[in-house]
Amino acid sequence: MHEDTVFSSRALQAGARGYVTKSAAPEVLIEAVRLVAAGKLYISQEMAQELAIQMIPGREKPIDALSAREFEVFRLLVAGHTLQEISEIMHLSYKTVANYQSSIRQKLDVTNTAQVVRVALNHGLVANISSEDGSSVLTE
Numbered sequence: 001m002h003e004d005t006v007f008s009s010r011a012l013q014a015g016a017r018g019y020v021t022k023s024a025a026p027e028v029l030i031e032a033v034r035l036v037a038a039g040k041l042y043i044s045q046e047m048a049q050e051l052a053i054q055m056i057p058g059r060e061k062p063i064d065a066l067s068a069r070e071f072e073v074f075r076l077l078v079a080g081h082t083l084q085e086i087s088e089i090m091h092l093s094y095k096t097v098a099n100y101q102s103s104i105r106q107k108l109d110v111t112n113t114a115q116v117v118r119v120a121l122n123h124g125l126v127a128n129i130s131s132e133d134g135s136s137v138l139t140e
Contacts, residue, residue: 006063006125008047010071018042063123065107073100077113078120 008019018036020029024044032042043051066074076086087097105111108119120126 006061006123008043009051009064010068012043014068019047020044021047061123062108062119063125066104070100070104070107073097074104074116074120077101077104078117078126 011019018032018041020032020042021044024032028044035042063071063074072090073086076089081089083094083097083101086092087094090097104116108116110116110119117126
């Protein structure tokens with residue numbers, strides 16, 4: 001998938017056994033599938049290096065502090081969804097989503113949704129494409 005370590009580390013934390021970027025050669029994908037099928041992990045050398053660099057003290061990204069649920073709410077906020085829409089998409093109460101939004105803002109040290117979007121932009125998490133309604137789309 002994506003070359004940003006935010007996505008690879010999230011995938012690995014969620015239990016993925018391998019991670020291949022979109023730009024990887026077909027042979028790399030085949031090798032990754034073979035290793036994972038054999039019960040091993042696969043992370044490209046470049047991605048492994050980026051993940052290792054990310055772990056150096058002082059190199060952490062504020063987004064890394066978000067839990068998996070908070071990251072999902074973060075993605076939907078940046079994609080332009082309202083709290084009500086997010087509560088419906090995620091099958092959560094409005095109050096729960098509002099609490100997640102508050103926690104996200106606190107962890108990212110921002111005070112409004114525009115600043116949340118700026119964090120996503122600064123970390124390269126927003127695609128250069130637009131949705132049908134013209135709003136920016138958060139990469140997955």
